[in-house]
Amino acid sequence: MNYCSHCGEKVTLIVPPGDDRERYVCSSCETIHYSNPRIIAGCLPIHEDKVLLCRRAIEPRYDKWTLPAGFMENGETTEEGALREAWEEARAKIDVEGLYTLFSLPQINQVHLFYRGHLSALDFEPGPESLEVRLFTEEEIPWDDLAFMVVGKTLKHYFADRQSGHFPMRSEDLVHPKGRDWKPP
Amino acid sequence: MNYCSHCGEKVTLIVPPGDDRERYVCSSCETIHYSNPRIIAGCLPIHEDKVLLCRRAIEPRYDKWTLPAGFMENGETTEEGALREAWEEARAKIDVEGLYTLFSLPQINQVHLFYRGHLSALDFEPGPESLEVRLFTEEEIPWDDLAFMVVGKTLKHYFADRQSGHFPMRSEDLVHPKGRDWKPP
Ligand SMILES: [Zn+2]
Ligand SMILES: [Zn+2]
Numbered sequence: 017m018n019y020c021s022h023c024g025e026k027v028t029l030i031v032p033p034g035d036d037r038e039r040y041v042c043s044s045c046e047t048i049h050y051s052n053p054r055i056i057a058g059c060l061p062i063h064e065d066k067v068l069l070c071r072r073a074i075e076p077r078y079d080k081w082t083l084p085a086g087f088m089e090n091g092e093t094t095e096e097g098a099l100r101e102a103w104e105e106a107r108a109k110i111d112v113e114g115l116y117t118l119f120s121l122p123q124i125n126q127v128h129l130f131y132r133g134h135l136s137a138l139d140f141e142p143g144p145e146s147l148e149v150r151l152f153t154e155e156e157i158p159w160d161d162l163a164f165m166v167v168g169k170t171l172k173h174y175f176a177d178r179q180s181g182h183f184p185m186r187s188e189d190l191v192h193p194k195g196r197d198w199k200p201p
Numbered sequence: 202m203n204y205c206s207h208c209g210e211k212v213t214l215i216v217p218p219g220d221d222r223e224r225y226v227c228s229s230c231e232t233i234h235y236s237n238p239r240i241i242a243g244c245l246p247i248h249e250d251k252v253l254l255c256r257r258a259i260e261p262r263y264d265k266w267t268l269p270a271g272f273m274e275n276g277e278t279t280e281e282g283a284l285r286e287a288w289e290e291a292r293a294k295i296d297v298e299g300l301y302t303l304f305s306l307p308q309i310n311q312v313h314l315f316y317r318g319h320l321s322a323l324d325f326e327p328g329p330e331s332l333e334v335r336l337f338t339e340e341e342i343p344w345d346d347l348a349f350m351v352v353g354k355t356l357k358h359y360f361a362d363r364q365s366g367h368f369p370m371r372s373e374d375l376v377h378p379k380g381r382d383w384k385p386p
Binding site: 017018019020021022023024025026027034037049050051052053054055087088089090091092093094095096114115118120122123125127144184185187189191 | 202203204205206207208209210211212219222234235236237238239240272273274275276277278279280281299300303305307308310312329369370372374376
């Protein structure tokens with residue numbers, strides 16, 4: 017950030033009065049510009065003993081397999097964001113059964129949420145951001161060609177929980193040793 | 202948003218090529234400026250048969266009672282954000298027992314998360330954003346003077362779940378009929 021999005025003057029990185037972190041503050045209108053983590057909402061689409069994955073047509077991780085997921089937009093709920101992504105990336109419609117996994121990735125300022133649900137129809141097909149969409153049994157999952165660690169972890173939880181038929185909501189942090197600002201006192 | 206935070210030139214609100222929503226796009230450097238929902242992370246601090254509430258020293262909802270909560274910051278996990286807020290608003294330290302409630306508020310582009318946990322000490326006291334911090338039994342909760350609907354809902358879930366001793370993670374949408382952009386197909 018170089019300029020104030022409100023008035024167009026230069027911003028400086030300072031700790032505002034009463035705050036304890038650096039923020040971009042406008043040198044002219046004094047607006048404080050906050051930056052906050054973003055939410056990635058996605059689905060774990062299930063059909064019988066299979067799950068749906070998409071092969072990515074975009075960077076990052078072009079050609080790798082992923083669960084449909086993307087940045088949550090203003091004006092929607094987390095679940096609507098997840099359903100929208102399933103539609104956009106796989107033309108898939110899902111009957112949601114519940115929130116399943118939540119991951120914090122503090123080093124990249126992201127929170128990922130995945131909803132578990134069954135495909136309500138089998139007429140899925142690649143959307144513009146996918147090269148291919150298909151169903152995989154547990155044995156067929158391309159573990160070495162998954163796009164993101166949160167996808168692998170969500171799939172592993174699912175196949176493990178499927179044994180018992182209980183799918184408790186799972187919360188996990190994926191933390192690099194670097195890039196951390198604050199620890200609980 | 203009026204100006205590009207990257208180059209300082211004017212932005213215009215248009216639907217970028219390949220997108221389906223209006224974004225602020227720079228007329229000079231062509232940067233697309235996305236705006237996304239923000240996360241509010243908070244705690245439900247418990248001691249014996251009581252819960253901790255803070256009386257707000259700031260707007261909005263000055264003088265009303267709330268659970269400690271606030272905007273999640275870059276560089277932290279959701280749980281760390283919740284613990285930080287408990288410390289900042291109530292000088293309270295919490296042993297977290299799990300994620301308890303998640304609320305989407307699409308009309309104001311917010312997602313609220315509350316962690317359930319026990320106070321690890323009783324030396325809490327008001328931080329700079331609180332007028333008063335105290336413990337309440339269920340009978341003492343000032344239901345008519347709570348600051349936010351998500352606080353009341355989290356407390357009601359807790360007192361109901363306490364009967365059984367089971368505290369399943371609860372996900373809920375607080376949706377106004379207006380202000381919605383997108384519905385699942
Ligand atoms: Zn300014
Ligand atoms: Zn620009």
